[in-house]
Amino acid sequence: DVKVTQSSRYLVKRTGEKVFLECVQDMDHENMFWYRQDPGLGLRLIYFSYDVKMKEKGDIPEGYSVSREKKERFSLILESASTNQTSMYLCASSRRGLAGVREQYFGPGTRLTVT
Amino acid sequence: AQSVTQPDIHITVSEGASLELRCNYSYGATPYLFWYVQSPGQGLQLLLKYFSGDTLVQGIKGFEAEFKRSQSSFNLRKPSVHWSDAAEYFCAVVPYNQGGKLIFGQGTELSVKP
Numbered sequence: 001d002v003k004v005t006q007s008s009r010y011l012v013k014r015t016g017e018k019v020f021l022e023c024v025q026d027m028d029h030e031n032m033f034w035y036r037q038d039p040g041l042g043l044r045l046i047y048f049s050y051d052v053k054m055k056e057k058g059d060i061p062e063g064y065s066v067s068r069e070k071k072e073r074f075s076l077i078l079e080s081a082s083t084n085q086t087s088m089y090l091c092a093s094s095r096r097g098l099a100g101v102r103e104q105y106f107g108p109g110t111r112l113t114v115t
Numbered sequence: 116a117q118s119v120t121q122p123d124i125h126i127t128v129s130e131g132a133s134l135e136l137r138c139n140y141s142y143g144a145t146p147y148l149f150w151y152v153q154s155p156g157q158g159l160q161l162l163l164k165y166f167s168g169d170t171l172v173q174g175i176k177g178f179e180a181e182f183k184r185s186q187s188s189f190n191l192r193k194p195s196v197h198w199s200d201a202a203e204y205f206c207a208v209v210p211y212n213q214g215g216k217l218i219f220g221q222g223t224e225l226s227v228k229p
Contacts, residue, residue: 004158033217040124042205042219043159058216090158104217106151106158 003027004107006091012113019078021110023091030096032074033104034058034066037088049074050096081114088112117142119208121220128196129228136191136223138206146208148189149217150180154202162204165189176200201227
């Protein structure tokens with residue numbers, strides 16, 4: 001079974017702190033993704049990566065950065081957390097395929113609260 | 116604007132009743148289409164997908180969805196709902212030739228009455 005794990009289920013941080021969210025997948029997937037999930041807005045793509053050391057901006061990258069030093073690990077970084085970044089963060093991975101379309105496998109999510 | 120719309124934010128059905136969740140998209144070319152389910156406290160799980168071919172697709176957990184090009188719709192159905200189906204359901208599309216980025220609808224929360 002594909003497994004995507006996220007370092008924390010719940011996280012509380014203060015405004016201005018630097019926050020690291022870690023994601024690890026164990027199926028040798030090429031693609032990895034970070035989404036945030038907010039009520040009424042569905043999931044929105046923050047960043048994605050098609051390969052090690054490669055990253056591309058999604059739809060809402062402002063205030064975030066990412067790092068992918070190893071194939072299995074994809075980190076989301078909030079350089080200076082703000083209250084409007086309070087949200088559920090979901091990591092996903094998929095195999096690279098024809099036209100880039102493959103099933104995405106999701107982690108359980110990290111609920112981040114910034115106070 | 117290009118988008119994915121799930122018109123129903125919240126639906127309540129009785130256990131054993133049939134279910135239909137609506138999804139409409141607005142993209143010029145037919146995108147790749149997906150339905151995902153998120154159970155409470157869990158990540159998302161793929162229920163089914165449509166790429167081409169037969170417009171009625173079968174998925175896991177007894178779900179099916181029908182692609183209707185003329186209506187730009189991809190509605191999810193289940194003939195008899197079980198209490199364990201209570202969850203949030205997301206329709207998603209990958210627009211044609213846009214590198215595999217999933218675009219999600221707003222989600223529909225399903226409650227099941229005993």
